[in-house]
Amino acid sequence: METSSRVPARPLQYGRGLRPLSIATVVAFAASLSLVFFYAPLEAEQGFLQKIFYVHVPLAIVALCGFVLGGLLAIQHLRTRDPRWDMRSYVVIHMSLIFALATLITGSIWAKGSWGHWWVWSEPTLVSFLIIFLLYATYQPLRFAIEDPERQARYASVFAITAGAFVPLNYVAVNLSTAYLHPRVFGSTSNLPASMSFTLLVSLVAMALLFATLCKFELTAKHARSQMRALRRRLAGESLDAPRGRSAAPAIPHATASGAGRVVAAPTAGRAVL
Amino acid sequence: MSGVQAPERPVETARTAPRTVGLWPTVGALLRKELLVELRTLESVPAMSLFALSTFVVFHFALDRNSVEGDLGAGILWVTLLFAAILGVNRLFVADADQGGFDAFLLAPVDRSAMLLAKVLTLLAYLVVLEIVAVPAFALLLLGPPLGPALPGLLATLALGDLGVAVIGTLIAAMAVRTRSRDLLGPLLALPLLVPIVIGGARATEPLLVSAHRSAPAARWLLTLGLYDLVFGLIAFALFDFLLED
Numbered sequence: 001m002e003t004s005s006r007v008p009a010r011p012l013q014y015g016r017g018l019r020p021l022s023i024a025t026v027v028a029f030a031a032s033l034s035l036v037f038f039y040a041p042l043e044a045e046q047g048f049l050q051k052i053f054y055v056h057v058p059l060a061i062v063a064l065c066g067f068v069l070g071g072l073l074a075i076q077h078l079r080t081r082d083p084r085w086d087m088r089s090y091v092v093i094h095m096s097l098i099f100a101l102a103t104l105i106t107g108s109i110w111a112k113g114s115w116g117h118w119w120v121w122s123e124p125t126l127v128s129f130l131i132i133f134l135l136y137a138t139y140q141p142l143r144f145a146i147e148d149p150e151r152q153a154r155y156a157s158v159f160a161i162t163a164g165a166f167v168p169l170n171y172v173a174v175n176l177s178t179a180y181l182h183p184r185v186f187g188s189t190s191n192l193p194a195s196m197s198f199t200l201l202v203s204l205v206a207m208a209l210l211f212a213t214l215c216k217f218e219l220t221a222k223h224a225r226s227q228m229r230a231l232r233r234r235l236a237g238e239s240l241d242a243p244r245g246r247s248a249a250p251a252i253p254h255a256t257a258s259g260a261g262r263v264v265a266a267p268t269a270g271r272a273v274l
Numbered sequence: 275m276s277g278v279q280a281p282e283r284p285v286e287t288a289r290t291a292p293r294t295v296g297l298w299p300t301v302g303a304l305l306r307k308e309l310l311v312e313l314r315t316l317e318s319v320p321a322m323s324l325f326a327l328s329t330f331v332v333f334h335f336a337l338d339r340n341s342v343e344g345d346l347g348a349g350i351l352w353v354t355l356l357f358a359a360i361l362g363v364n365r366l367f368v369a370d371a372d373q374g375g376f377d378a379f380l381l382a383p384v385d386r387s388a389m390l391l392a393k394v395l396t397l398l399a400y401l402v403v404l405e406i407v408a409v410p411a412f413a414l415l416l417l418g419p420p421l422g423p424a425l426p427g428l429l430a431t432l433a434l435g436d437l438g439v440a441v442i443g444t445l446i447a448a449m450a451v452r453t454r455s456r457d458l459l460g461p462l463l464a465l466p467l468l469v470p471i472v473i474g475g476a477r478a479t480e481p482l483l484v485s486a487h488r489s490a491p492a493a494r495w496l497l498t499l500g501l502y503d504l505v506f507g508l509i510a511f512a513l514f515d516f517l518l519e520d
Contacts, residue, residue, distance in 0.1 A: 078516055135466035138459065145453035151520060155449055158513045159463070162445065165509055166467055173470035173498060177477060 015220040018213070025213045028206035032199070040199040049113040054199055056106040058207035059099050060125060064167055066096030066211060067136065071164020074157035086153040087250045089160050091218045093139055095211060100133045128174040135163055144248040153250055226251065297391075300384045304392030309399065311369065318362045319403050326358040326408035330415050341418035348479035351412055352472050355405065355432075356439070356465075362400045363443035364460045366393060367451035380518065390444060390514040397440040405432055417483065424482035427491050431482075434499035435475040438506060442467050445510040448517045467506075474499040 036054045043050035070093035077085035107126045112118045121127060142159055146152040192200070295303075312318060333350050334340070342350055370376050379389055409428070413421035421428075443464060450460040478491035478499070 078513075131466050131469050135463075138462045138466075141455070142449070142453065142459055142463065145455050145459055147454075148520075151452075154516055154519065155453075158449060158516050161513060162467070162506075162509055165505065169502060169505060170466075170470055173473050173502070176494065176498060177473045 015223075018216050018220055021209070021213045021216055025206065025209040028202070028209050032203040032206040035199040035202055040196055041193065046114050049110070052106055052110045052113070054203040055207075056103060056110055057200060058204040059103045059106060060129065061204060062207045062211045063096045063099035063103055063129075064132075064171075065208075066092050066099060067132065067167045068164050070096060071161045071167075074160035074164070077153065077157045078161070083149075083153055083250060086157060087219065087222070088215075089157065090143075090250050091215050091222075093136060093160060095215050095218065097133070097136050097139070099211065100129055100136065103129055104133060124171075124175045124177075128171045131170055131174065132163075132167055135166065139163070140248040143250075144246070147246060149251055156250075222249065295382075295384050297385050297388055300382075300388035301391045301395070304379075304388060305395050308392060308396040312396075312400075318365045319400050322358040322361050322400065322404045323407040325361055326354050326404060327411055329354040329357065330408075330412060334416060339416075342416050343418040344484045345476070345480045347417055347483040348476045350416065351409070351479065351483075352435075352476045354412070355401075355408060355435075356468060356472060358404055358408065359397075359401055359439050359443060360461050360464060362397060362404075363447045363464060364450075364457055366397060366444065366447040368456075371451045376518065386515045386518055387511060389518065390448075390510060393444045393448075394440045394510075397443050398436055401436040401439060405436070419483060419485040419488070423488060427482045428479060430496065431475055431478040431491055431499070434496060434503060435471050438471045438499060438503040439468060441503060441506045441510050442471075445506070445514065445517075448514065470502050471499065474502065 032054070036051055040051070040054070042048065070089045073085050073089035073092060077083075077089060104126070107123070107129070108118050111120045111123060111126065119126075139156070139159060143152050143156050146155055330350070333342075333354070337346075367376075370379070409421070409432075446460055446464045446467065450456045450463060453459055474495045478495035481489045481491060
């Protein structure tokens with residue numbers, strides 16, 4: 001086992017498909033931006049400012065779906081106990097948090113432009129995003145506060161599932177509490193002109209592709225960094241079983257050498273030793 | 275081999291071992307232990323009640339008002355109860371984590387869910403005692419309109435709200451207690467999850483606390499609270515076991 005897994009069988013496993021995915025993202029974004037600026041009509045009341053709608057709404061939808069997806073991946077982690085699912089859940093939630101922050105910022109800009117205030121409590125999407133953002137902002141502090149990697153992964157998954165279920169519930173609760181005082185562009189898709197809803201759809205696809213590419217990129221980067229660390233340690237003659245530093249990010253379970261995997265996969269390693 | 279695997283797979287062991295104690299007797303025993311410990315140490319409930327009273331005084335000076343009603347009154351009541359509850363949530367598992375209560379419980383051949391149920395009932399009991407102190411004090415110190423006619427609706431709303439706080443509080447307390455910064459993480463994790471309860475609770479209480487045109491709480495808020503309690507009850511039931519392994 002020691003010798004066979006020294007050299008990874010598939011060194012760029014995480015990186016496979018990254019290039020086509022990136023190209024697809026660039027193409028989709030070019031298409032979406034051309035549609036936004038040259039095809040979609042100017043909105044009668046808000047004019048050019050309304051174009052931010054094609055960024056804000058896809059960002060919001062992708063971030064929400066990302067949070068729920070993070071919960072689903074966490075369920076898979078708790079069922080299989082495979083640390084790779086924890087890694088995926090971590091990356092998806094991490095990326096969704098960034099998208100949620102971008103949603104808050106673009107929503108704020110839109111609110112300032114159309115209603116004159118940076119923050120509007122009567123806009124349920126914005127308010128529920130703030131609550132969700134505040135909740136997920138504790139995800140990494142929670143991970144960071146638990147040292148044992150196995151327990152960190154397990155607790156993070158419990159959090160991810162709870163928070164993933166909270167996302168739709170919170171949205172409903174905040175929606176209920178809000179009176180619709182302001183005119184809304186996006187009440188439902190049915191009252192949107194066909195050219196606008198088509199542009200929105202393309203923008204949504206582009207944003208989803210961007211999300212997938214960034215997640216894939218982060219997974220690949222983490223994998224490469226962990227391989228690099230394992231190689232460097234072996235060059236320096238250090239033990240691969242040496243404990244890694246405290247971190248909020250999950251370690252790559254099946255990095256280059258078998259020893260690096262043993263740090264995280266404690267139950268398996270324990271059984272092998274016994 | 276089974277002896278070797280026992281510490282690694284306690285779930286299976288617990289299920290296959292001959293079970294001599296059922297779920298409810300276990301819950302009863304745990305609940306009795308919790309309440310006995312609380313009665314002897316008086317660690318949580320007096321602190322929660324005192325905190326609520328101090329908060330009412332703080333609100334009086336911060337708002338510079340002698341009496342409140344309507345939405346403001348409902349908001350003050352719910353915020354105070356929520357922050358007082360957070361104090362209890364923070365203490366809920368500390369003794370078990372520090373003094374080996376978890377280990378003893380894991381060694382016993384009983385259902386893990388008993389711990390969840392017992393802790394939820396414990397926190398519920400704390401909250402009921404807290405409200406027995408805090409609600410009359412609120413009526414006495416700050417509330418403008420009389421409390422009497424509002425009481426039935428208020429009790430129903432508080433009961434539904436308490437259940438949600440107890441379930442979410444227990445889940446979060448179990449998650450936060452074995453981290454480095456548990457006093458910090460507990461409230462940070464719990465508050466966003468409790469926002470829908472504040473929304474439902476405050477909106478349902480609001481029409482009860484007005485002096486003119488008093489009306490019953492709208493059914494949709496009670497329904498929201500009930501549904502939220504149910505969903506998080508199921509989530510806590512499904513996930514609590516994972517927090518107890520090791």
